[in-house]
Amino acid sequence: MSSSSSSSTVPKQQPSWASSLVSGASAGLAVDIGLYPVDTIKTRMQSRQGFWATGGFRGVYSGVGAAALGSAPAASLFFLTYEQSKARLPLKEGSFLLHGCSAALAECVACAARVPSDILKQNRQAGQFGTYREVISHIYRNFGVGGFFTGYLATLAREIPFGFIEFPIWEKLKVYAARMQGREQVTPFGGAICGAIAGGIAAAVTTPLDVV
Numbered sequence: 001m002s003s004s005s006s007s008s009t010v011p012k013q014q015p016s017w018a019s020s021l022v023s024g025a026s027a028g029l030a031v032d033i034g035l036y037p038v039d040t041i042k043t044r045m046q047s048r049q050g051f052w053a054t055g056g057f058r059g060v061y062s063g064v065g066a067a068a069l070g071s072a073p074a075a076s077l078f079f080l081t082y083e084q085s086k087a088r089l090p091l092k093e094g095s096f097l098l099h100g101c102s103a104a105l106a107e108c109v110a111c112a113a114r115v116p117s118d119i120l121k122q123n124r125q126a127g128q129f130g131t132y133r134e135v136i137s138h139i140y141r142n143f144g145v146g147g148f149f150t151g152y153l154a155t156l157a158r159e160i161p162f163g164f165i166e167f168p169i170w171e172k173l174k175v176y177a178a179r180m181q182g183r184e185q186v187t188p189f190g191g192a193i194c195g196a197i198a199g200g201i202a203a204a205v206t207t208p209l210d211v212v
Contacts, residue, residue: 033071036064047126062124070117078110082167094175096168103163111155116148118155158206166202170195 037060044051055062085102092098120135129135139147173194178186186194 033064033068036061036067039067043122043126049126064121067117067121070114070121074110074114074117077113078106081109082106094171096172099168099171100164103167104160107156107159107163111152111159112149115150115152115155119148119150162202162206165205166198169201170198173198 040060040062041051041057044055047053082102082105085105086098089098089101091101119139120132123129123135123139124132129138143150174186174191177190177194178184181187181190
């Protein structure tokens with residue numbers, strides 16, 4: 001009994017900077033590369049030129065390099081900022097507000113890397129340019145450095161509410177899942193399931209913002 005009570009009071013060790021960077025980069029790369037063809041098809045369907053005119057089903061991995069270069073640092077920055085914010089914000093440990101605010105801050109940092117990557121990726125997916133150099137040259141020549149951050153605030157307006165809802169739910173679900181399994185921490189697979197559920201709930205709530 002005494003050992004049980006003492007172990008429950010031991011504070012959880014925060015992930016190291018290196019751990020957050022590596023795990024974030026790995027997760028970001030796996031998700032973005034795996035879903036890239038679907039994202040390409042969606043972008044082409046939404047293009048003004050039309051689906052077939054922008055390539056149809058051909059070259060669905062066109063621009064994946066920019067996506068990979070952007071997703072790794074963006075995901076790394078997100079999880080690094082998220083974990084550090086959880087440890088440093090003067091809010092109640094484990095609270096909805098702590099996890100929500102940490103996710104919001106993390107989105108602000110991560111989007112600084114994600115938005116330029118998305119701009120390059122979407123231009124390549126739409127078939128408007130043959131190489132990244134052409135895309136970069138066109139954007140810089142016509143819009144300057146600010147052109148690479150077009151839509152940053154609009155992206156935050158979508159991502160912050162999503163993260164503010166998703167991550168507190170994800171954290172709570174992981175705690176419940178671990179208790180059900182009789183474990184101190186949820187398994188990686190269990191954490192992924194919790195993430196999928198939390199993401200689905202957040203998407204259902206924030207989809208109107210994405211449509212607008």
